[in-house]
Amino acid sequence: MVKKFAMHEEEFICDICYMKVTKLYKSVRNHCPFCLTSKHADINPGDRSHACGGIMYPIDIEQGEKDKYKIVFCCEKCHEIKRNVMADDDNYDLILEIVREKAHKSVKGA
Numbered sequence: 001m002v003k004k005f006a007m008h009e010e011e012f013i014c015d016i017c018y019m020k021v022t023k024l025y026k027s028v029r030n031h032c033p034f035c036l037t038s039k040h041a042d043i044n045p046g047d048r049s050h051a052c053g054g055i056m057y058p059i060d061i062e063q064g065e066k067d068k069y070k071i072v073f074c075c076e077k078c079h080e081i082k083r084n085v086m087a088d089d090d091n092y093d094l095i096l097e098i099v100r101e102k103a104h105k106s107v108k109g110a
């Protein structure tokens with residue numbers, strides 16, 4: 001198998017919340033676990049070949065296979081929608097907030 005993705009192998013500082021993001025054990029980071037944003041820089045995960053560079057904000061949570069949840073992101077610049085699997089140490093309070101806000105909106109029919 002050819003490894004064509006270059007993921008965050010090291011710690012990094014989030015561009016949005018300036019928190020120090022540590023390496024994820026046994027998995028790869030594709031979003032900040034604190035503010036749940038990511039950068040629109042990839043066509044394939046980690047390839048950094050997308051020219052957009054906009055910030056992707058979490059807008060929804062979806063349930064995927066085997067109880068794995070996915071965060072739905074929307075790019076502020078080009079409005080492309082992307083989905084990433086939730087990490088074990090993602091900000092749970094923020095995730096609940098997204099779910100709650102979504103439920104609130106659907107009740108209001110907005």
Ligand SMILES: [Zn+2]
Nearest residue numbers: 014017032035
């Ligand atoms: Zn962040």
Ligand SMILES: [Zn+2]
Nearest residue numbers: 040052075078
């Ligand atoms: Zn974009």
